[in-house]
Amino acid sequence: MKQRMYNTFSRIFKNHVIAKVLSEVGYALLMAYYMVARNFVKSRKKKIYDALKVREELLREYPIENMESEIINLPTNEHVDLSIIMPAYNVEKYIKEAIDSVLNQKTKYNYELIIVNDGATDNTKKIIQSIESDKIKYIEQKNQGLSGARNTGINNAVGKYITFMDSDDLLEDGSIEIMMDALINNKADVVVGSYGMFMDINHKQKCLNEPKIIENNPGQAVCNHGYAWGKIFKREMFNNIRFPMGKWYEDTIICNVLFRMPCKMVVLSDIVYDYRINYSGIIRNARNSIKTLDHYWVMEDAIKQAENNNIKNDKVLYNLAFGHLSSLLYRRVSNLDDKVIEDVFVLACELINNIKPSEYEVKGRIINKDIQDAFETYNYKLWKLASFIV
Numbered sequence: 001m002k003q004r005m006y007n008t009f010s011r012i013f014k015n016h017v018i019a020k021v022l023s024e025v026g027y028a029l030l031m032a033y034y035m036v037a038r039n040f041v042k043s044r045k046k047k048i049y050d051a052l053k054v055r056e057e058l059l060r061e062y063p064i065e066n067m068e069s070e071i072i073n074l075p076t077n078e079h080v081d082l083s084i085i086m087p088a089y090n091v092e093k094y095i096k097e098a099i100d101s102v103l104n105q106k107t108k109y110n111y112e113l114i115i116v117n118d119g120a121t122d123n124t125k126k127i128i129q130s131i132e133s134d135k136i137k138y139i140e141q142k143n144q145g146l147s148g149a150r151n152t153g154i155n156n157a158v159g160k161y162i163t164f165m166d167s168d169d170l171l172e173d174g175s176i177e178i179m180m181d182a183l184i185n186n187k188a189d190v191v192v193g194s195y196g197m198f199m200d201i202n203h204k205q206k207c208l209n210e211p212k213i214i215e216n217n218p219g220q221a222v223c224n225h226g227y228a229w230g231k232i233f234k235r236e237m238f239n240n241i242r243f244p245m246g247k248w249y250e251d252t253i254i255c256n257v258l259f260r261m262p263c264k265m266v267v268l269s270d271i272v273y274d275y276r277i278n279y280s281g282i283i284r285n286a287r288n289s290i291k292t293l294d295h296y297w298v299m300e301d302a303i304k305q306a307e308n309n310n311i312k313n314d315k316v317l318y319n320l321a322f323g324h325l326s327s328l329l330y331r332r333v334s335n336l337d338d339k340v341i342e343d344v345f346v347l348a349c350e351l352i353n354n355i356k357p358s359e360y361e362v363k364g365r366i367i368n369k370d371i372q373d374a375f376e377t378y379n380y381k382l383w384k385l386a387s388f389i390v
Contacts, residue, residue, distance in 0.1 A: 002023050034386070038385065057343070068242075069242040073239055077159070080158050082160070082232065083158065084102055085164050095127050109176060109177065118148065119143030139152060147250040157235065161233060165273075166275075170201070172270075182266045189234040193209075194208045195225075195274065197277055198275070207225075214265040226252070226254040241257055248292070248295070248298075252301075252302050256303070257305050288336070293340070295333065296344050313355045326390065342380050348375070349378050368390065
């Protein structure tokens with residue numbers, strides 16, 4: 001909350017010092033209120049839930065589609081080092097610039113650019129087909145969403161490594177060479193690059209990593225940003241894993257599944273990817289949509305996929321799920337009907353209590369301990385209060 005306050009004041013006053021002072025004061029007042037309010041909501045009589053009934057009623061009212069995807073693993077082509085997967089849906093304004101940023105790469109590595117036209121209804125198809133390159137593999141399909149387009153790309157990839165790119169973003173010059181060199185030279189499975197965020201490419205906000213090598217340490221690996229883009233993965237990591245079909249927040253599998261695999265990861269301080277801030281994006285403008293419930297469903301799917309790949313439930317998963325199902329879940333579903341929010345909270349309690357390691361306690365501030373207590377005692381009011389403020 002303090003960071004969100006700072007960001008808001010910074011946008012309003014355009015002054016770092018003023019924003020910092022106001023956010024510190026504002027958060028201190030909010031915490032003072034919280035310390036009083038928590039005692040009230042913790043003392044209230046606990047409500048008893050029938051979790052199975054809650055789940056059945058929620059699914060009856062808001063049914064979900066099957067999240068599983070067809071899995072096809074084509075033989076690797078020894079002449080293709082990297083498969084770049086780019087879903088494309090109604091991006092006529094940006095698609096050529098995105099493709100050019102790939103085709104203009106100077107690198108000794110051979111790559112294929114798999115562009116999946118996910119049922120675009122504008123001039124996206126025409127623009128793609130106007131670009132001549134033997135590196136482009138063009139695929140057309142009915143609209144299946146970002147997950148479906150990425151999964152189609154994976155199913156058609158023949159490279160030894162895989163990377164993902166959104167069709168309104170850009171690759172930095174030399175990024176393929178930098179990332180592939182890091183992978184090959186370190187005999188790694190994953191490389192994570194730094195990135196920039198922009199609305200105007202001439203005014204870019206840099207998001208820099210501390211360079212490091214992480215080997216078979218999921219606790220450190222999951223600390224890296226969980227976007228699918230800006231990374232390269234060894235192809236075999238996706239042999240039995242796909243993005244959840246028809247769901248928002250599909251990148252949940254990156255940290256919760258892929259980064260928890262036994263692997264060697266190279267983290268780079270080099271900026272390799274430029275992320276375009278798009279305020280017209282679907283998810284940014286759909287806070288009232290029932291699709292925000294996908295935030296919960298994709299966590300269920302991630303845990304299932306992890307178990308199917310023999311990745312055990314542990315403290316790392318619990319901490320990830322704890323963050324996913326507290327403040328982040330609440331912020332995303334907070335505009336829905338209160339009964340719906342309460343129902344998904346009950347499901348979150350069931351999920352997180354089932355994966356909690358024995359005798360494990362959340363570390364840190366009292367507010368985090370209150371959230372854990374809310375999950376364990378099914379205290380909806382306490383969860384709402386703490387998740388709003390944390």
